[in-house]
Amino acid sequence: MRIATLKKRCDFLRVRAAARRWAAPGLVLQAAPMPDADAEEGPVRVGYTASRRIGNAVARNRAKRRLRAAVAHVMPASAQCGCDYVVIARAATLTRPFDALIGDLAAGLARVGARAGDRAPGRSRRAAAVRSREAGRRAGDA
RNA sequence: CCAGACGGCCGGAUGGCCGCCGUCGCGGCCCUGAGCGCGCGGCGGAGGAAAGUCCGGGCUCCACGGAAGCACGGAGCCGGGUAACACCCGGCGGGGGCGACCCCAGGGAAAGUGCCACAGAGAGGAGACCGCUCGCCCGGGGCCGCGAGGCCGGCGAGCAAGGGUGAAAGGGUGCGGUAAGAGCGCACCGCGCACCCGGCAACGGGGGCGGCAUGGCAAACCCCUCCGGGAGCAAGACCAAGUAGGGGCGGCGCAGGGGCGGUCGCAAGACCGUUUCCGGGUUGGUUUCCGGGCCUGCCGCCCGGGUCGGUCGCGCGAGGCGCCCGGCGACGGGCGUCCCAGAUGAAUGGCCAUCGCGUGGGCCGCAAAGCCCGCGACAGAACCCGGCUUACAGGCCGUCUGGCGUU
RNA sequence: CGGAGCGUGGCGCAGCCUGGUAGCGCACUUGACUGGGGGUCAAGGGGUCGGCGGUUCGAAUCCGCCCGCUCCGA
DSSP: OOOEOOOHHHHHHHHHHOOOEEESEEEEEEEEEEEOOOOOTTTTEEEOOTTTSSSSSHHHHHHHHHHHHEEEHHHHHHOOOEEEEEEOOOGGGGOOOHHHHHHHHHHHHHHHHHHHHGGGGGGHHHHHHHHHHHHHHHHHHO
């Protein structure tokens, strides 16, 4: 699976408008289906946001780096193909232990990804596939 | 040993696993190119402030006459350094500190205008409230005294020492002088003027003259001297793609298509020729005047619209380090050596281990040592450089000052 | 990258240019009018003038440096 970076402002706005979102102590995750994307083999694109509320430039860059590290750790195994994600840093992103940050992201991915298909009635086949894969992954974790 | 002053420097170290950006090499892939979003390996990869964006430059484009003036903004003791500066160095003057040392926007107030609230008599060629001194009050203003006289009051003249107001009262202190006083005179200090000496200069020193005229504020207006053309790497250049044979206005021109006419041909078409038409004005009339009219072309301006991709700029520089020489120093010169970030939703990270430093807590209310747990400053290059300013855990080195103790 | 503005009682604003007294409205407290509320009237309390320096006898005001906020242009 290839993970690309979301770079255009309009992409961020589109994801924010159409997204399933989920908030954890360490981060906020938004997800939306990529337009004109093949569900099974499309790429995954991830955008990172750290607003001025996080702190100065050093704090913002560090927050995005921790989020990138967490994404590289979690996404390849459990991300939904053909989806755009936006990961938003929160105040606790800097201080939260890295394992907890990974847990936040994995939990968010499970909930947001599982519900992504419900919003698009014409894609029930893919939604079913997602559910079955999520169920299998949870069984594997257990 | 304690307290302090100044200058310089560092901004944890080592290793492992997984990653990021650039570059080089080898390989891989395809749609063979502005190739790649692929794999492996080597090398490089944030700061002293990268920050704030307060100054000064380089660079690029625009304007232009290598000009001057006005306006506006800035600089402002002297000399030096520098590409330049509001920076730096060395001096001078003033202020503070026992001292090392620190601080100062530090030109002009005898060019002009303005301001100096309240208080106070008076706030700028000033003034007299309480005062000080003298004279007079007419055969005598009041009171006391035997009297000389004293005290009080009124009027006139002189004065500004003392009191008082204020941030500031028109030189200060002392002596002389005087009815009382006053630079009225003298000495010293301050101020001013010219001279002499030292210094490149700011300025310092000296003796002399003047005899107070010249209060403060220019971070009030202002005057004087000097400096400044404008914009900024989103500068600017190129490539690709695309609206698009876009629209409007003006000019050039009558070239091509088109139109019209003719020849050939069944036809498609080919060839030749031609460049105009309509309305109005004026006139005896016209090739003249005015207005309007098919498409394309070339030039200029404007509008609308599109793109917001890539490459260059963009990393050899007022460059770093070492040594030598000149200089009190800032700095300059020479030689050697090194190549040292280049991203663009923006690269140095995530996790772990060991060691070191500081600090908080606990074991542990004698101390030392040890062990365990936790925490670690300000802050991220965005075209580049020289400064300034601001932020900063902790630590190191050197020089110097004051005090205490010991010899 | 370039430029402009703002910060004053709890809130919204004057005062700053031209330096000496910080004022207005709402709100707050007390009292009166009313049976009570509202409302009106009268009296009153409350401000490091964003921070630190400097100039001045004296600074909210003038100058410099910081902090925070807002806006504009490319």
